[in-house]
Amino acid sequence: MKRSNSLLSRVFMALVFVFLYAPIVLLIIFSFNAGNSNTVWQGFSLEWYEKLFRDRLIMQSVYTTLLISLLSTIIATVAGTFAAIGFYSMRRRIRDPLMTVNNIPMMNADIVTGVSLCLFFVAFFNFWGDFAVWFNSLQGVIQLPTRLTMGFGTLLIAHVCFNIPYVILSVGPKLRQMDKNLVDAAQDLGCTWMQAFWKVIIPEIKPGIISGALTAFTMSIDDFVISYFTAGSSASTLAMTIYGMTKKRVSPEINAVSTLLFVTVLVLLAIVNIREARQERRNAHRLHA
Numbered sequence: 001m002k003r004s005n006s007l008l009s010r011v012f013m014a015l016v017f018v019f020l021y022a023p024i025v026l027l028i029i030f031s032f033n034a035g036n037s038n039t040v041w042q043g044f045s046l047e048w049y050e051k052l053f054r055d056r057l058i059m060q061s062v063y064t065t066l067l068i069s070l071l072s073t074i075i076a077t078v079a080g081t082f083a084a085i086g087f088y089s090m091r092r093r094i095r096d097p098l099m100t101v102n103n104i105p106m107m108n109a110d111i112v113t114g115v116s117l118c119l120f121f122v123a124f125f126n127f128w129g130d131f132a133v134w135f136n137s138l139q140g141v142i143q144l145p146t147r148l149t150m151g152f153g154t155l156l157i158a159h160v161c162f163n164i165p166y167v168i169l170s171v172g173p174k175l176r177q178m179d180k181n182l183v184d185a186a187q188d189l190g191c192t193w194m195q196a197f198w199k200v201i202i203p204e205i206k207p208g209i210i211s212g213a214l215t216a217f218t219m220s221i222d223d224f225v226i227s228y229f230t231a232g233s234s235a236s237t238l239a240m241t242i243y244g245m246t247k248k249r250v251s252p253e254i255n256a257v258s259t260l261l262f263v264t265v266l267v268l269l270a271i272v273n274i275r276e277a278r279q280e281r282r283n284a285h286r287l288h289a
Contacts, residue, residue, distance in 0.1 A: 072159035080167025114229030150232030170212030
């Protein structure tokens with residue numbers, strides 16, 4: 001009976017993996033197809049990858065995506081690290097409700113976050129327009145722009161907003177694992193608080209900072225819904241460009257760019273998991289030592 005249940009569990013697990021990854025495997029295979037068919041194999045070729053790198057629209061989208069991801073990761077990592085340190089120094093009665101609020105964006109539906117940010121930007125731009133008209137009417141030295149639109153700036157702000165909670169969630173456990181007496185010991189030995197921060201706290205929580213940064217970069221480069229609502233018409237990420245291409249016709253270039261995107265995200269997730277596994281082994285080794 002146990003063998004039968006075990007066999008059924010394995011078969012069911014295999015079917016689940018086939019259901020999840022069979023479309024991705026087919027997409028990767030046909031990205032190397034010599035023809036433009038997504039159903040008939042006509043030979044191995046790198047033609048669609050060559051056309052992909054010559055496509056100015058896609059390359060511009062890749063540049064925008066990477067720039068947004070890098071900038072938002074850097075800003076979110078710095079802000080999230082300091083926020084995590086602030087949470088760590090609070091009393092538990094105050095910290096726990098704030099951590100619950102911090103976790104809401106991660107559990108919230110992307111479409112809710114995207115729509116709310118879009119409405120916020122629209123309301124702010126309307127307020128700014130009225131303020132700029134009033135300010136310009138009072139003096140003529142400095143003229144403020146009366147019309148702001150969504151674009152690269154709003155897209156960057158949106159990515160920073162949904163990345164910060166992931167950084168806080170990664171850095172927080174490392175702070176709780178740190179010995180609270182290390183900072184006091186460093187200050188007793190002559191370090192200022194800032195020196196203790198850079199030489200004691202940062203090295204202790206560096207694995208959490210790196211994991212948070214990699215997670216933020218992965219989430220940013222993989223985002224579509226929030227970007228769609230906050231990018232406006234002047235900026236477009238790679239995911240948005242792919243979505244626009246599927247409206248017209250399904251080109252094999254989509255298979256090629258989707259393959260590269262999938263491999264990039266897979267490599268980043270593998271790095272994050274490997275780092276976490278190594279850190280757990282080091283912690284276990286320290287406990288046994």
